[in-house]
Amino acid sequence: MAKEVSPGVKALRKVVDDVHADARQAAKEGKLVGWSSSKFPCELAAAFDLNVMYPENQAAGIAANRDGEIMCQAAEDLGFDNDICGYARISLAYAAGKRASRKFDPETLEYVINPNSGRPLKDENGKVVIDPETGKPKKDPKTMQPYTVLDDIYEIEALPETTEKEIAYKNFRREAIKPYRQMRIPQPDFVLCCNNICNCMTKWYENIARMRNIPLIMIDIPYNNTVEVHDTNVAYVRAQFDQAIHQLEELTGKKFDEEKFNQACKNANRTASAWLRVCDYLQYKPAPYSGFDLFNHMADIVTARAYPQAAEAFELLEKDLEQAIKEGTTTTPFPEKYRVMFEGIPCWPKLPNLFKPLKEHGVNVTAVVYAPAFGFVYDDLDGMARAYYKAPNSVCIEQGVDWREGICRDNKVDGVLVHYNRSCKPWSGYMAEMQRRFTADLGVPCAGFDGDQADPRNFNEAQYETRVQGLVEAMEANAEKKEG
Amino acid sequence: MSIYTLGIDIGSTASKCIMLSDGKEIVAKSLIDVGAGTSGPQRAIDQVLEEAGKTREDMSFILATGYGRNSLEEFADDQMSELSCHAKGAAFLFPEVRTVIDIGGQDVKVMRVENGIMTNFQMNDKCAAGTGRFLDVMARVLEVDVEDLGALGAQSTKYVGISSTCTVFAESEVISQLSKGTDKRDIINGIHQSVAGRVAGLAHRIGIQDQVVMTGGVAQNTGVVGALQNALGHEVHTSPLTQYNGALGAALFAYQKYKKAHKDK
Numbered sequence: 001m002a003k004e005v006s007p008g009v010k011a012l013r014k015v016v017d018d019v020h021a022d023a024r025q026a027a028k029e030g031k032l033v034g035w036s037s038s039k040f041p042c043e044l045a046a047a048f049d050l051n052v053m054y055p056e057n058q059a060a061g062i063a064a065n066r067d068g069e070i071m072c073q074a075a076e077d078l079g080f081d082n083d084i085c086g087y088a089r090i091s092l093a094y095a096a097g098k099r100a101s102r103k104f105d106p107e108t109l110e111y112v113i114n115p116n117s118g119r120p121l122k123d124e125n126g127k128v129v130i131d132p133e134t135g136k137p138k139k140d141p142k143t144m145q146p147y148t149v150l151d152d153i154y155e156i157e158a159l160p161e162t163t164e165k166e167i168a169y170k171n172f173r174r175e176a177i178k179p180y181r182q183m184r185i186p187q188p189d190f191v192l193c194c195n196n197i198c199n200c201m202t203k204w205y206e207n208i209a210r211m212r213n214i215p216l217i218m219i220d221i222p223y224n225n226t227v228e229v230h231d232t233n234v235a236y237v238r239a240q241f242d243q244a245i246h247q248l249e250e251l252t253g254k255k256f257d258e259e260k261f262n263q264a265c266k267n268a269n270r271t272a273s274a275w276l277r278v279c280d281y282l283q284y285k286p287a288p289y290s291g292f293d294l295f296n297h298m299a300d301i302v303t304a305r306a307y308p309q310a311a312e313a314f315e316l317l318e319k320d321l322e323q324a325i326k327e328g329t330t331t332t333p334f335p336e337k338y339r340v341m342f343e344g345i346p347c348w349p350k351l352p353n354l355f356k357p358l359k360e361h362g363v364n365v366t367a368v369v370y371a372p373a374f375g376f377v378y379d380d381l382d383g384m385a386r387a388y389y390k391a392p393n394s395v396c397i398e399q400g401v402d403w404r405e406g407i408c409r410d411n412k413v414d415g416v417l418v419h420y421n422r423s424c425k426p427w428s429g430y431m432a433e434m435q436r437r438f439t440a441d442l443g444v445p446c447a448g449f450d451g452d453q454a455d456p457r458n459f460n461e462a463q464y465e466t467r468v469q470g471l472v473e474a475m476e477a478n479a480e481k482k483e484g
Numbered sequence: 485m486s487i488y489t490l491g492i493d494i495g496s497t498a499s500k501c502i503m504l505s506d507g508k509e510i511v512a513k514s515l516i517d518v519g520a521g522t523s524g525p526q527r528a529i530d531q532v533l534e535e536a537g538k539t540r541e542d543m544s545f546i547l548a549t550g551y552g553r554n555s556l557e558e559f560a561d562d563q564m565s566e567l568s569c570h571a572k573g574a575a576f577l578f579p580e581v582r583t584v585i586d587i588g589g590q591d592v593k594v595m596r597v598e599n600g601i602m603t604n605f606q607m608n609d610k611c612a613a614g615t616g617r618f619l620d621v622m623a624r625v626l627e628v629d630v631e632d633l634g635a636l637g638a639q640s641t642k643y644v645g646i647s648s649t650c651t652v653f654a655e656s657e658v659i660s661q662l663s664k665g666t667d668k669r670d671i672i673n674g675i676h677q678s679v680a681g682r683v684a685g686l687a688h689r690i691g692i693q694d695q696v697v698m699t700g701g702v703a704q705n706t707g708v709v710g711a712l713q714n715a716l717g718h719e720v721h722t723s724p725l726t727q728y729n730g731a732l733g734a735a736l737f738a739y740q741k742y743k744k745a746h747k748d749k
Contacts, residue, residue, distance in 0.1 A: 436689065436690075445603055445604045448606070448607070460610050463591070463607070463610065466566065466567070469565040470565045473565055473567065474604060478603060481601070481603075
């Protein structure tokens with residue numbers, strides 16, 4: 001039976017679908033479409049009515065659709081090192097025109113189905129049907145998929161179109177590109193980069209700009225070694241906002257519309273406030289949903305936070321959650337025995353594998369730092385500069401520990417599960433010290449595991465399962481100790 | 485009548501069993517040099533039962549641990565991670581233990597133990613450097629038995645640095661040293677230092693508190709134990725039962741679980 005989706009979640013999905021559909025339409029009409037880093041001040045682009053897509057979000061979607069590996073390898077074939085962030089590799093491959101596509105026979109124009117794909121066939125009682133010949137479960141033909149191959153949109157565009165056969169082949173090859181929205185976003189006409197979220201971002205965007213020969217609008221937010229954001233820092237960022245506005249005026253041929261900008265700021269604040277209130281629902285015990293659900297809703301806070309529809313959808317979700325608390329319901333499909341903070345970005349290609357042992361041991365993720373980090377709330381332009389100064393990789397360890405320990409206390413966690421993300425060395429680099437502090441300050445056990453946000457080659461399921469089990473056993477021992 | 489419990493540790497390179505009576509006395513033990521996915525687990529089980537003259541039915545509780553613990557779902561009554569089992573086994577052998585370092589076939593674990601219970605741990609990343617497998621590879625390249633590494637390394641007179649933390653690159657470093665004519669014993673000593681350095685780094689993350697106990701097959705290598713002692717600046721205790729430590733912990737947990745389940749009976 002399909003999982004029931006609440007009105008808020010439905011609304012959130014529609015918002016992201018619409019943002020993508022609008023961008024595709026804009027590209028068709030010859031309007032400018034930009035690519036932006038997730039923590040670039042989206043309010044600036046909104047003031048110019050620009051359609052913007054978000055490569056980080058796109059890469060997460062591609063990875064979750066199991067195409068991370070083929071796209072990462074494509075980037076490596078272009079000469080990018082496999083030590084570079086998986087999101088960056090996917091994005092760079094995509095910018096170069098590489099696409100995950102479905103294999104087909106060029107003569108018959110029929111897809112070549114992968115016999116290992118698909119879900120097991122179930123009978124009317126929901127039981128798996130076993131093939132009497134092989135003794136193995138039969139596959140549901142409706143869920144079977146063609147093999148995945150790599151294609152290149154520029155190669156496709158260069159194909160001849162003189163005969164009917166050539167036209168049919170070219171069209172089929174275009175259509176064979178995977179149909180999900182992240183594999184169909186328009187190529188960029190400009191890029192907006194703010195390096196507050198990620199140190200690799202600057203070179204990643206510079207590469208895209210050079211590759212596509214398009215303008216790069218850069219806002220540099222350096223690492224801040226103090227918890228306080230000083231006035232000089234604010235002045236540095238404010239001046240860059242002015243420069244970005246000037247560049248956007250040149251790019252669009254339009255004057256900066258202050259009224260639109262103020263409205264975008266108002267919308268972004270409203271969305272961020274609703275988002276943070278949604279995040280706070282994880283404090284309830286048991287929680288009405290899981291931190292993994294929050295990860296899924298991040299598409300909205302990243303791609304649409306300057307739009308009123310995103311604020312409305314989060315406000316609707318808030319109502320759903322309020323109702324869930326009243327009714328004592330939860331989207332978590334198991335009783336919540338333990339509560340943990342999940343530190344870092346999830347391994348998107350391995351979400352089911354991440355979830356499996358957590359479910360088995362009754363572990364609910366009730367705290368994540370990555371999600372609320374996107375809740376920018378501010379009063380004025382100086383406040384906006386200060387808000388954008390605070391991102392996980394631009395703040396010092398004291399600030400980072402304070403954020404996390406605050407969430408751990410508020411959300412009442414019993415332990416911490418740390419993803420040592422091969423794609424994000426700056427983030428993972430200070431985790432060993434953070435783990436030490438969590439245990440010392442909060443008295444909770446921590447477990448770390450190796451993985452990657454987009455490249456499945458960096459994750460080992462058996463290692464992960466042992467660590468989760470070890471964490472559960474340590475939490476169990478801790479609970480017994482507290483009970484005396 | 486005595487209560488018999490069986491602990492089975494199916495590692496990546498060996499299968500070990502310990503049978504206890506009343507959670508105290510070791511009745512029998514077995515070790516087969518192949519692990520998960522092989523005939524090792526069954527052979528180890530058959531051997532321990534035969535040695536004790538017991539059957540499956542005589543066992544009040546069987547607990548599996550180790551990398552292959554899930555493969556015994558039908559035979560064992562329960563399973564636990566090797567982390568908790570190593571901590572438990574070490575605390576049985578050394579009641580004052582606070583830090584357990586276990587070097588297994590494919591991973592390295594450091595556990596904080598408080599009052600005999602594991603409260604926190606650290607494990608190696610997705611890399612075989614510093615593990616038992618690393619030593620196996622090096623022994624093969626050097627054409628010596630892995631059991632002899634400790635004694636040979638002790639005869640070293642000169643320090644030879646093996647700098648790489650990667651098994652493959654360390655192998656080529658060793659080959660390069662051999663081709664230069666470097667004494668095998670010095671290379672072995674360098675390998676021990678390299679393992680100790682990597683393990684000590686992991687141990688420092690969790691914090692070293694006395695007593696420090698090293699478990700797992702690699703603890704039989706006196707060269708690694710000595711190098712680790714120097715790297716940590718703490719005495720490192722080992723037991724002759726070191727290879728069986730995970731199975732011992734499993735048998736102890738099996739007894740605990742049996743007692744808990746029969747508390748009111």
